[in-house]
Amino acid sequence: MVPLPSFLASTFFLIFPLIFSVVIFLILRPKRKSIETRKLPRSYPLLGTYLAASANKHRRNQWFTELLQNSPSSTFVIKHLLGPRQILTGNPAVVQHILKSNFPNFGKGDAFRVNVTDFLGDGIFAVDGQAWKFQRQVASHEFNAKSLRKFVETVVDAELHARLIPILAGAAAGDGGSGLLDFQDILQRFAFDNICKIAFGYDPAYLLPSLPESKLAVAFDAATKITGERSMSLIPLMWKIKKFFNVGSQRELAEAVAVVREFALTVIREKKKELAENSSLDSVDLLSRFLSSGHSDDKFVTDIVISFVLAGRDTTSAALTWFFWLVSTHPRVEREILSEIISSEKKSSAAEEGGTGGGGSVYEEVKEMVYTHAALCESMRLYPPVPSDSKHAANDDVLPNGTAVKKGERVTYHPYAMGRLEVIWGKDWPEYRPERWLKWDEAAKKWSFVARDPYSYPVFQAGPRICLGKEMAFLQMKRVVAGVVRRFRVVPAVDEGFNPVFLSYLTAKMKGGFPVKIHERSINC
Numbered sequence: 001m002v003p004l005p006s007f008l009a010s011t012f013f014l015i016f017p018l019i020f021s022v023v024i025f026l027i028l029r030p031k032r033k034s035i036e037t038r039k040l041p042r043s044y045p046l047l048g049t050y051l052a053a054s055a056n057k058h059r060r061n062q063w064f065t066e067l068l069q070n071s072p073s074s075t076f077v078i079k080h081l082l083g084p085r086q087i088l089t090g091n092p093a094v095v096q097h098i099l100k101s102n103f104p105n106f107g108k109g110d111a112f113r114v115n116v117t118d119f120l121g122d123g124i125f126a127v128d129g130q131a132w133k134f135q136r137q138v139a140s141h142e143f144n145a146k147s148l149r150k151f152v153e154t155v156v157d158a159e160l161h162a163r164l165i166p167i168l169a170g171a172a173a174g175d176g177g178s179g180l181l182d183f184q185d186i187l188q189r190f191a192f193d194n195i196c197k198i199a200f201g202y203d204p205a206y207l208l209p210s211l212p213e214s215k216l217a218v219a220f221d222a223a224t225k226i227t228g229e230r231s232m233s234l235i236p237l238m239w240k241i242k243k244f245f246n247v248g249s250q251r252e253l254a255e256a257v258a259v260v261r262e263f264a265l266t267v268i269r270e271k272k273k274e275l276a277e278n279s280s281l282d283s284v285d286l287l288s289r290f291l292s293s294g295h296s297d298d299k300f301v302t303d304i305v306i307s308f309v310l311a312g313r314d315t316t317s318a319a320l321t322w323f324f325w326l327v328s329t330h331p332r333v334e335r336e337i338l339s340e341i342i343s344s345e346k347k348s349s350a351a352e353e354g355g356t357g358g359g360g361s362v363y364e365e366v367k368e369m370v371y372t373h374a375a376l377c378e379s380m381r382l383y384p385p386v387p388s389d390s391k392h393a394a395n396d397d398v399l400p401n402g403t404a405v406k407k408g409e410r411v412t413y414h415p416y417a418m419g420r421l422e423v424i425w426g427k428d429w430p431e432y433r434p435e436r437w438l439k440w441d442e443a444a445k446k447w448s449f450v451a452r453d454p455y456s457y458p459v460f461q462a463g464p465r466i467c468l469g470k471e472m473a474f475l476q477m478k479r480v481v482a483g484v485v486r487r488f489r490v491v492p493a494v495d496e497g498f499n500p501v502f503l504s505y506l507t508a509k510m511k512g513g514f515p516v517k518i519h520e521r522s523i524n525c
């Protein structure tokens with residue numbers, strides 16, 4: 001018989017290693033994650049999610065999309081180096097909370113202002129509270145129905161017929177060599193001329209057949225890009241050091257901003273002179289409106305017009321670049337758009353001949369293009385001109401999905417990722433399908449547009465700060481589509497299997513431009 005003490009000893013030596021191994025195994029075994037959360041990056045003490053962010057910094061939008069597609073409740077917390085948290089969301093309830101229900105708590109915030117103030121000063125994009133409210137109020141007159149009508153019928157149509165269409169016709173005829181155009185560049189030039197006319201009442205004539213260099217446009221581009229890079233920087237201290245020593249990108253930014261501000265000041269002084277000489281001047285531009293309402297401080301007015309040029313410059317051109325890419329690769333959609341253009345043209349000339357007064361204007365014609373409207377919404381779902389936008393919490397809060405937010409933390413909603421979420425758009429989200437925005441009215445034999453709630457589709461933001469230029473943007477884009485598609489086919493000059501890369505700074509771009517050939521349509525097709 002084994003004595004009791006030695007039995008206990010041998011049991012201990014047998015059992016203890018077993019228990020020890022089980023405990024170690026339980027601690028170290030890979031955590032069982034749901035299929036969804038397994039794809040999310042690990043967060044380490046002090047480093048946070050920096051390693052994953054750094055590895056994905058060249059495909060930031062795509063990475064954010066994967067995070068949100070794989071996150072339960074479409075919300076994910078990124079932990080930056082040394083601790084700051086950023087909440088990333090594609091959840092419509094959270095978007096509604098920050099943009100509307102708890103709007104006062106989620107402004108641009110000081111952290112954002114530090115990034116943009118060198119370029120935007122105290123312009124509408126950079127400020128909150130009273131300063132924002134006032135600018136919004138005065139500017140909103142520029143966007144009433146009467147001004148919008150005037151905008152399409154004068155500014156947009158002049159640029160379309162005198163500049164864009166002749167350039168496309170020249171390219172189709174093979175003038176000036178290969179006939180190859182960078183359509184993204186052409187559309188940016190178009191939008192730049194347009195917005196300068198609206199904001200300043202000044203025509204930079206950037207869209208000319210010679211495709212001239214413009215010091216102003218180049219400076220605007222550089223300032224937008226470098227300011228956008230500040231906001232995306234993983235280690236913000238780096239740009240602050242460069243700024244302090246006035247070197248590298250931050251020196252470039254200072255030089256670009258100086259060009260933009262000097263230009264704005266010259267125009268403002270000329271405009272003041274004009275208004276002083278003729279107080280009843282019938283100017284529709286924003287600058288005249290601010291000056292006539294008694295705001296003559298040069299810095300204040302400069303800040304305002306810079307924000308507006310930024311707002312109107314790259315947004316519509318980005319939207320149209322991706323629209324033409326999608327339409328040119330979806331012939332069925334192109335046919336629908338063309339047939340809508342032809343039928344609205346017919347209706348319009350019939351109304352003109354019949355003198356019914358119910359139609360005939362370019363403005364009415366554009367407003368009726370429901371299918372084209374849906375095709376634009378659908379292309380911006382997949383390629384939003386402003387792919388992400390951030391707010392900063394003024395006070396602690398809890399978001400509708402339960403995520404706690406501390407004062408000062410950044411909450412980013414992500415329209416690019418949201419356009420790719422199955423929970424919002426269904427399994428066929430990758431498909432470009434304008435019909436998801438339309439309902440067929442059998443009695444009237446026509447499509448009617450079905451809007452989505454703006455928190456599931458915050459491409460123009462939503463709530464009190466919704467884009468002021470939304471309607472103007474649609475009018476401009478539809479007019480361009482009608483003018484271009486009616487007469488030309490835009491054919492991508494790219495290799496088989498080409499897949500354009502979506503890039504963004506403050507606004508989106510197609511990496512490397514959009515090379516196309518232009519073909520004139522035969523008039524009846």
Ligand code: HEM
Pocket residue numbers: 124125136195308311312313315316319384385386389390458459460461464465466467468469470472473
């Ligand atoms: C497809 C075209 C456009 C898109 C997708 C778009 C989108 C947006 C977005 C997302 C914002 C919110 C930005 C933020 O608060 O950080 C915004 C604000 C704004 N947009 Fe647009 N925009 C477009 C065209 C335009 C145009 C043509 C104008 C006119 C000049 C314009 C004027 C403004 C203004 C003034 C604001 C600031 C509103 C405020 O803070 O109260 N936008 N836009």
